[in-house]
Amino acid sequence: MTKTAIGITALAIHLIICILIWSGIRTGFLKAKMYMLSLAVFVPVWGPVCVLLIHFQLFSGTDQVKTVGVEKLRVNEEIYKNMFPAMEENDRDVVPLEEALLLNDSSRRRELIMNVLNDNPGEYVELLKQARMNEDVEVVHYAITAMVELFKEYDYRLQKIEKKYTNDPDDPVILEEYCDFLKEYLSQGFMEKQMEQIYRNQYTQLLLKQLEQKVNLHTCVCLMENLMVQRDFFLAEKILKIMDQNWHRGEEYWIWKIRYLAERKMGKELKQSLQALKEEHIYLSSRGKEALGFWLDGSKK
Numbered sequence: 001m002t003k004t005a006i007g008i009t010a011l012a013i014h015l016i017i018c019i020l021i022w023s024g025i026r027t028g029f030l031k032a033k034m035y036m037l038s039l040a041v042f043v044p045v046w047g048p049v050c051v052l053l054i055h056f057q058l059f060s061g062t063d064q065v066k067t068v069g070v071e072k073l074r075v076n077e078e079i080y081k082n083m084f085p086a087m088e089e090n091d092r093d094v095v096p097l098e099e100a101l102l103l104n105d106s107s108r109r110r111e112l113i114m115n116v117l118n119d120n121p122g123e124y125v126e127l128l129k130q131a132r133m134n135e136d137v138e139v140v141h142y143a144i145t146a147m148v149e150l151f152k153e154y155d156y157r158l159q160k161i162e163k164k165y166t167n168d169p170d171d172p173v174i175l176e177e178y179c180d181f182l183k184e185y186l187s188q189g190f191m192e193k194q195m196e197q198i199y200r201n202q203y204t205q206l207l208l209k210q211l212e213q214k215v216n217l218h219t220c221v222c223l224m225e226n227l228m229v230q231r232d233f234f235l236a237e238k239i240l241k242i243m244d245q246n247w248h249r250g251e252e253y254w255i256w257k258i259r260y261l262a263e264r265k266m267g268k269e270l271k272q273s274l275q276a277l278k279e280e281h282i283y284l285s286s287r288g289k290e291a292l293g294f295w296l297d298g299s300k301k
Contacts, residue, residue, distance in 0.1 A: 224256045251288040
């Protein structure tokens with residue numbers, strides 16, 4: 001049998017297994033959630049095995065299974081702890097996850113990524129994205145599971161805040177909560193480009209509404225951050241004018257003005273702004289100097 005035939009046969013078997021798992025979950029025969037199907041589809045062999053393991057854990061009634069967030073991973077954690085004994089606890093075993101993913105020691109990779117997942121996976125989204133591409137199928141399994149759980153958690157929170165906002169769209173507290181959530185959600189990088197654009201537009205409209213209720217620096221800064229990502233320079237210029245009128249001597253205004261001019265490649269205006277920054281003796285904190293370091297150094301030449 002040729003390699004091509006073997007590959008086609010393996011793929012066919014995998015598809016049949018995935019269809020059986022889908023049917024089992026849909027009919028309730030398998031005690032697992034439908035989103036776990038993605039593991040079975042995208043992680044051959046290990047994915048279906050993990051779904052079955054979760055099914056038997058749930059079926060046996062063990063109280064180790066949690067139903068909220070990444071706590072569901074604790075079932076798998078206990079399984080893999082039995083397979084891969086934990087290392088001795090000392091400072092020499094502490095290795096950054098970026099380096100852990102490159103180590104040849106598979107047991108250490110698995111232990112370290114499990115530590116991340118049990119700590120706060122929301123803080124390690126970029127590293128989890130890297131882990132999905134790892135050659136170790138168990139590391140990939142944990143990373144994908146964590147990403148699925150995080151996405152579900154954010155989606156649940158999004159639906160909840162959208163419902164609150166729909167019921168009372170003029171409540172400034174709910175509006176602020178909605179804006180803060182979208183800022184956090186967009187920063188995670190979960191969304192596909194088209195969906196991200198939709199929510200960035202929604203975020204912009206909510207911030208503009210917030211600005212109508214009360215003009216404040218924080219809202220203007222959030223708008224500038226979002227508008228620069230969207231490359232909406234027309235609206236960004238209007239926000240800069242508001243910042244100029246209200247906080248002309250504030251470093252946030254100058255930081256965003258210079259970034260705006262640099263992004264627009266408006267060299268003449270950029271040079272004039274840097275000169276005005278010096279002549280008006282605008283105070284810059286260490287953070288402001290760091291943010292404008294490239295242009296400030298260039299203006300000295």
